[in-house]
Amino acid sequence: MTALAVFLIVVGLFFLVVGSIGMMRLPDVFSRAHALSLTDSLGAVFVLAGLAVYEGFTLNFLRIIVVLLLVYLMNPAISHATLRAAYRSGLRPSAKEEK
Amino acid sequence: MKVFIAIALFALWLVLSASFNPAHVVLGAIVALIVAWINPIGTPYTRRFLWLRALGYAPWLFGRVVKSGLHVSRLILYPALPIKPELIQHKTKLRSEGELVVLGNSITLTPGTITVEVAPGELIVHAIDASAQQDLISGVLDEKVSRLFSAWEGDQ
Amino acid sequence: MSSFFVFVLVTLTMLMLVYLYRVIRGPSVFDRVLGLNGISTKAIVLLVLLGTMFERVDMFVDISTGYALLNLVGALAIAKFLEERGTSEK
Numbered sequence: 001m002t003a004l005a006v007f008l009i010v011v012g013l014f015f016l017v018v019g020s021i022g023m024m025r026l027p028d029v030f031s032r033a034h035a036l037s038l039t040d041s042l043g044a045v046f047v048l049a050g051l052a053v054y055e056g057f058t059l060n061f062l063r064i065i066v067v068l069l070l071v072y073l074m075n076p077a078i079s080h081a082t083l084r085a086a087y088r089s090g091l092r093p094s095a096k097e098e099k
Numbered sequence: 100m101k102v103f104i105a106i107a108l109f110a111l112w113l114v115l116s117a118s119f120n121p122a123h124v125v126l127g128a129i130v131a132l133i134v135a136w137i138n139p140i141g142t143p144y145t146r147r148f149l150w151l152r153a154l155g156y157a158p159w160l161f162g163r164v165v166k167s168g169l170h171v172s173r174l175i176l177y178p179a180l181p182i183k184p185e186l187i188q189h190k191t192k193l194r195s196e197g198e199l200v201v202l203g204n205s206i207t208l209t210p211g212t213i214t215v216e217v218a219p220g221e222l223i224v225h226a227i228d229a230s231a232q233q234d235l236i237s238g239v240l241d242e243k244v245s246r247l248f249s250a251w252e253g254d255q
Numbered sequence: 256m257s258s259f260f261v262f263v264l265v266t267l268t269m270l271m272l273v274y275l276y277r278v279i280r281g282p283s284v285f286d287r288v289l290g291l292n293g294i295s296t297k298a299i300v301l302l303v304l305l306g307t308m309f310e311r312v313d314m315f316v317d318i319s320t321g322y323a324l325l326n327l328v329g330a331l332a333i334a335k336f337l338e339e340r341g342t343s344e345k
Binding site: 002006009013016017019020023024029032033036039040044047048051054055059060063064066067070071074075077078079081082083084085086088089091 | 256259263266267270273274276277283285286288289290292293296297299300303304307312313316317319320323324326327330331333334335337338
Binding site: 028031033084087088 | 115213225
């Protein structure tokens with residue numbers, strides 16, 4: 001059980017790290033939101049699932065699952081709202097910038 | 100239906116409060132009943148959400164999310180950063196609010212595509228490169244989401 | 256196991272610093288909002304992780320649930336506000 005938990009947490013950490021790298025590298029707001037959706041919908045979910053498995057199948061398992069579902073369902077709403085605000089205030093995705 | 104909502108709320112209360120002394124349990128039951136009784140269930144002109152089918156939809160969506168997540172992380176880690184971001188208009192047959200919410204949420208949840216603007220019958224989606232759009236263009240997602248809801252009610 | 260948790264904890268904190276850089280530098284207001292959102296997601300994970308380390312998950316899960324809900328309301332309010340006002344910063 002512990003091995004499964006460690007595996008899930010490591011996979012989640014990988015996605016979190018990749019998301020952060022994307023946050024640094026990608027050129028504009030719209031692309032950066034992709035990096036954010038990567039970290040949120042995969043990284044956080046995998047790490048939380050790993051922690052829940054490590055906790056074992058008790059009541060705390062269910063409570064961590066509730067937090068996981070909250071993160072999983074609400075982050076799309078937040079990034080959509082932010083991007084819609086950006087879109088309506090006139091920002092448009094730029095072409096890839098040459099450095 | 101209201102009974103179902105009350106039971107679900109009560110279960111959530113039990114999980115979150117995690118204390119089983121009688122006062123808390125009774126208080127939770129009362130609150131769950133009141134909340135379920137006060138809130139109306141949809142308007143006549145909606146399509147009902149079928150919860151059992153959602154249980155099949157969620158794992159499918161999660162598989163898609165993992166697959167496209169790997170794709171997007173390969174794009175990010177690749178030294179040349181081969182992204183080709185663009186806004187696409189996605190025409191859809193779905194009209195009701197519930198369907199649009201589920202569809203938009205699924206699109207945003209999948210790495211590589213993000214819903215930017217929603218209107219009945221039309222979504223503006225930001226896609227990070229061409230292969231991220233495949234699910235949308237082939238209409239698989241629309242199909243799956245549409246099947247989550249019952250037929251139109253109160254249309255007669 | 257405990258040293259592994261410390262490793263995860265330190266990594267998460269470093270990642271939060273990366274996002275903090277985006278919040279401070281970010282060219283537009285929306286970059287800052289997105290960065291803050293990323294930080295709060297990591298904070299939620301961090302709280303549950305701390306609870307596992309201290310073996311008090313029952314307490315820390317409540318805190319992280321509250322944090323997630325506050326984050327949702329706050330981010331939606333900011334997005335709504337920026338949408339109404341538009342932005343002078345490009």
